[in-house]
Amino acid sequence: MSGLDPAFLIVGALAIVTAVGMILAKNVVHSALFMVAHFGLTAVLYLLLSAPFLAAAQLIVYAGAIMVLVLFVVMLLGRQEALLDEPIVGQRWLALAALGVLGAALVRVAALGVPAAPEGGTAVVPPAFGSPAAMGDALYTQWVLPFEVVSLVLLVAMIGAVVIAHFQRRPRNEKAGNPAIAADATEIPSPRA
Template identity: 40%
Template sequence: MEIIFFYLVALVAVVSGFLVIRCQSPVNSALGLVNTFFCLAIFYVMLHAPFMAAVQVMVYAGAIMVLILFVIMLLNLGTEARKRYTHGIVWSSLASLLVLFNVIYFIKRGRVTGAEGDITTFMVESVGHTELIGKAMFTEFLLPFEIASVLLLVAIVGAVVLAKKQV
């Protein structure tokens, strides 16, 4: 049951990922990307990570893609005919084949040994996924969390400085 569902969602994810790069209009590509993000959120739910799924939909599909769509609409890229690039096809397909080979190699090389560490499926279900992430973020990974927030602050200040004519 679950494996059938997985393949169904995976098919949708791959097809919409394909549409992202093949659509003529940038708006349709953006919609394809939204769909891909949504499928990824479904995978998170299937992996017992509902918090990640909600954040995936909220941040990627709900916020970032809306901004991208906004920019595409304002620039009105949809109407102009795009040039077709052909000279890069050989190299890019070679590179992607190599990446595919890498992925398959590393997946095949790894050995699944079973659950390790304190965080097990049982614990996720009894304590709650959100609580576990919160605890980990504010105790064990506090420094990376703070560094990321400083980074975001710098980005916001930078955006304001760039957008403002006189500071």
């Protein structure tokens, strides 16, 4: 456990602070901004862990595309209330206890670390490790089939998002034809009765 890297300590501490800020912020926009900061710090972490290509991808995809999408939806839905009451009594204490167990177990296992590089010796990371050239080489030779499949997944998700969120302009009289929201809903036999 020697050799605590100061850069890693600072970035890691900031990442934890922004993550906690994200789940504690009352305003959803503040949450989203904490999340953008957190994803940026994760990109720096990837740089420290010799993954420069993933750092760039993280900034573009997560901090760029995904969080802009989240902010768009937050603004589309308008003002959100904070929802601080507790509908299920005792839920928070149960959740905190379970989280304590989960966190302790995860950190305990993570503290074991992983064995060093199987080739033995002190692991010296080659300079091209994780570079765009190395990643491209791996993606387009060894992993070319998953690469194509994942593009199909993205296409399906795009179509699905459009279909789900599409605004249907229903005619006004359709409401009467729908028994679930009809005015005389009391005549419909309830499944619990």
